[in-house]
Amino acid sequence: MPAYFHDLRPSLYTTALLRAIQEHCPGRRLRSVLDVGVGSGVLLAALGQLGAQELWGVDINPEALSAAEHLLSEHSSHTPRHLLRGDMWAPIAPEQHFDVIVANLPHFPAHVDAIDRPKTWTGGDGRKMIDRFIEALPLKLTQDGTAFITHNDLVGLKHTTEYADSYGLDCETVTQWTVFEPPERLGAVSAQTIATSSDSLQYFGGYAFVEARILAIQRKSDRNMTKAT
Numbered sequence: 001m002p003a004y005f006h007d008l009r010p011s012l013y014t015t016a017l018l019r020a021i022q023e024h025c026p027g028r029r030l031r032s033v034l035d036v037g038v039g040s041g042v043l044l045a046a047l048g049q050l051g052a053q054e055l056w057g058v059d060i061n062p063e064a065l066s067a068a069e070h071l072l073s074e075h076s077s078h079t080p081r082h083l084l085r086g087d088m089w090a091p092i093a094p095e096q097h098f099d100v101i102v103a104n105l106p107h108f109p110a111h112v113d114a115i116d117r118p119k120t121w122t123g124g125d126g127r128k129m130i131d132r133f134i135e136a137l138p139l140k141l142t143q144d145g146t147a148f149i150t151h152n153d154l155v156g157l158k159h160t161t162e163y164a165d166s167y168g169l170d171c172e173t174v175t176q177w178t179v180f181e182p183p184e185r186l187g188a189v190s191a192q193t194i195a196t197s198s199d200s201l202q203y204f205g206g207y208a209f210v211e212a213r214i215l216a217i218q219r220k221s222d223r224n225m226t227k228a229t
């Protein structure tokens with residue numbers, strides 16, 4: 001078993017994203033697809049299986065890129081692949097556009113120093129990566145392209161939908177589930193984030209549950225643009 005297999009193990013969020021693309025991508029044009037934060041490469045393998053013609057993946061972690069290369073060379077060997085090291089959009093040329101972009105980026109909003117932080121957490125209010133991801137979508141999606149992202153509602157669903165709206169994008173929930181957040185995770189979230197998340201948090205005694213979802217993000221249709229202006 002390769003050493004990276006444990007670290008890059010797909011999570012429940014990966015699984016939900018896998019299911020969402022398997023439900024929503026058949027029948028779509030899939031010329032070029034991208035996974036931002038490709039990790040193991042499982043989602044690109046699934047997109048290859050759905051008929052994607054070119055697979056693109058970006059990750060800051062070289063081990064993830066090796067793992068993805070290993071998986072795709074076995075699973076989708078006939079599909080051209082481009083696995084690039086770098087920070088989010090940085091390795092993608094400006095002229096490159098994608099029919100489908102997937103992202104399961106670290107966004108758990110924990111107030112823990114980077115050095116002690118699990119890889120799937122991020123600092124502050126957790127928005128940094130999601131906001132950077134959304135901002136670039138109008139330039140990276142094809143005209144009728146769609147991005148599918150994982151979203152733990154502790155980062156603020158309203159913020160995400162309003163932020164996307166400000167970039168001319170619509171957000172739609174395609175899958176939603178409730179996740180148990182153990183005390184060691186929730187204890188790392190600031191009181192302010194907890195206070196602003198009351199809509200998405202529920203408690204049964206000391207047990208806390210949060211809403212999580214897969215969002216599909218695409219350009220507003222002309223009809224919605226009219227509604228928004």
Ligand SMILES: C[S@@+](CC[C@H](N)C(=O)[O-])C[C@H]1O[C@@H](n2cnc3c(N)ncnc32)[C@H](O)[C@@H]1O
Nearest residue numbers: 010014037038039059060061064086087088104
């Ligand atoms: C939660 S894992 C998701 C992996 C895979 N897409 C999945 O769903 O199983 C997040 C991935 O994002 C990568 N990552 C974190 N920060 C990044 C950044 N700034 N730019 C590119 N990739 C990043 C991590 O190395 C990790 O492989």
